[in-house]
Amino acid sequence: MQLPARFQTLPAYAFPRLRELLDPHPGGGEPIHMTIGNPRHASPPWVMDVVAEHAASFANYPQNDGTDGLRAAIAGWIDRRYGATVDPAGQILPLNGTREGLFNAAVAICPERKNGTTPVILTPNPFYQVYAVAALAMGAEPHYVPATEATGFLPDYARLDREILDRTAIAYICSPSNPQGAVADAEYWRTLLNLAERHDFRIFADECYSEIYRDRAPTGALEIAQEIGADPERVVIFNSLSKRSNLAGLRSGFAAGGPKTLAAMKQLRNYAGAPLPTPLQAVSERAWSEEAHVEASRARYATKYDIADSILGEVPGAASPQAGFFLWLPVEDGEAAALRLWRETGVRVLPGAYLSRDVNGANPGRGYVRVAMVAEEDEMARGLTAIRDCLYA
Template sequence: MISPTRFSELPEYAFPRLRTLLGDLAPGDAPIQMTIGDPRHPAPAFVGEVIAAHRDAFMSYPPNDGTPELLAACADWLMRRYGYAADPEREILALNGTREGLYNTAMALCPEEKAGRQPAILTPNPFYQVYAVAALAVRAEPVYVNASAATGDLPDFAALDADLLDRTAIVYICSPSNPQGAVASLDYWTTLLDLAERHDFTIFADECYAEIYTGAPPTGILEAVRATGADPERVVAFHSLSKRSNLAGLRSGFAVSGPGNMARMKQLRAYSGAPLPLPLQMAAARAWAEESHVEANRALYAAKFAAAREILGNHPVPEAGFFLWLPVEDGERAAVKLWTETGVRVMPGAYFARDTMNGNPGTGFVRVALVGPQDETVRGLTRLRDCLYT
């Protein structure tokens, strides 16, 4: 449990901070929302049909770990996507959204001590904020490892002090990364797996953006496990329908790991989990089994990334995910300027990162979400370019 003192270590969440920053400032033009990564493409039509067909199942308690149909669909998808064979009963756990899993898995797997000392949990910096909350909840020391252009926008865990790595219990890593859109290569995953084996920690691979890309499919950590013969207990991989299928409100994700980890995760979930209602599990199973809607979704994002490249010229456009991580002199000043002069609402990059001895790696950036319709996205990016870069 997080004590009041430890909870005070958390800064205000990014979106309330933005509301405070902009306050009562009036938009300079018709507002365009480009802050939150809330998918706005159409959800697959069959979802409503499946839920309606199984509506009577709302009367029954759902299975805590996932229905056989949902677990089998997740296992089939892992084989199609990564060539990875997972036992659906012993190695996959259905989640009520991956945020639940990213938090509760730390509760299940983080030891009270590591090498006789307080354990450390490493996270990228910038990062998804639940990583830090999970570290504080299990009384570990959160360590923020800067991910910048100098490190390929992914944290260089191998450069850390060996003493820190020896007391590291968990490493969070997001690929494609949020907010930069950087993709871990097979070599990156292999190096991280080797580091985990040498220093005895577990990798929590947050791969929720893995199906949004413009070139080759991003390599997943399970491909590296398969290629290297690494111990699957070294890894917990997390996947979600939120971005893949535009079903953020369905709250369907899953975790995959070795059977030892999974037994401990399921034991905790039996007491604290919030299982997905049966009709929603049936809809999720259908979504994991169907690929045409994912291809259509990816094409919509590809068109917006093509527009971003044309509009922004030399400014960086990532290969995956659906955010732009754009350089500015100061993220907060840029966000205020954009809002008051153009009505475009973006997020200061510093709100996704922590101050470290090397500074806050998000200070000189804004995050821009490309989730809106094509025409709205083009208008927003054009206003942004004219305001900040001309």
């Protein structure tokens, strides 16, 4: 049975594709996995205690819109982190991880037509692959906008033709960006918010890496939206405990935005969503209410930035990121580099083209590999040294 035609343009997902590339070949040493962005720092020590305290509630269906305590904790965090005020009852929706929200928000919000024609959904290129799948699922036209060194590794949506912008229903933006680690500053957000107002589209801001940074906390979309008095419906932010609190397996995130947008997302959740189990909502409530474990993890990432700078500092174009935990390393050909690295050293990295799309014969990820700095510091240092000596000697 074939997939619908609109999905047949999708390449294989990145990680099965990587296994097909590497697994037929023996590795050249003890494997060092630097492909998946799965944090390996310690989770908060109290997680299982909170689960056990609320275990009896596994017997009951959880609240679809999240508990009052969880929504209040998220609203409190947004206020402390960004100085932005949101209504816990009407402007926050807890999620089973942000991938659920990034997809379902498009399902709930994207119109069938925009200005009488097929709507466009803008996505950076390279990008988190759920953006494109959401566009295709809605019958919208995904429009891939290069996020390259020339544009500061963020998409320059303001340079698009007016015809594209007038058809745009949604613009995805990831800051700090995956895979490049670039950060949208306040001026970038102001420009994008004003563009969205002029052309009447929504911004879906994927901010999952916002709490991993060097010295200065990244500016947030909601922070600038409230600062300039933007329409509250203009932007939805998405965040998660996966990276912030090293709780990737908890599958806990949230969406926050205008009340009409959130009402549409909640209505879809009523029919097609799966709320987070109540004990996991209790864990999430505490995690959003505490910062000590986040600060401890961020200090370790600061050390990892220093390790990367020390080992790769002489490699042209290999600067470690402004934020997040990925290195976006320039190579001649990402697939060839990943295969060579695996066969000669046992280090596994992800070809950048697997996170990108060909547009007019060019793929902005082809000349890169993505390297996740999630392993223990000594293992990461061995992996980066092998990368340097194999690919850049």
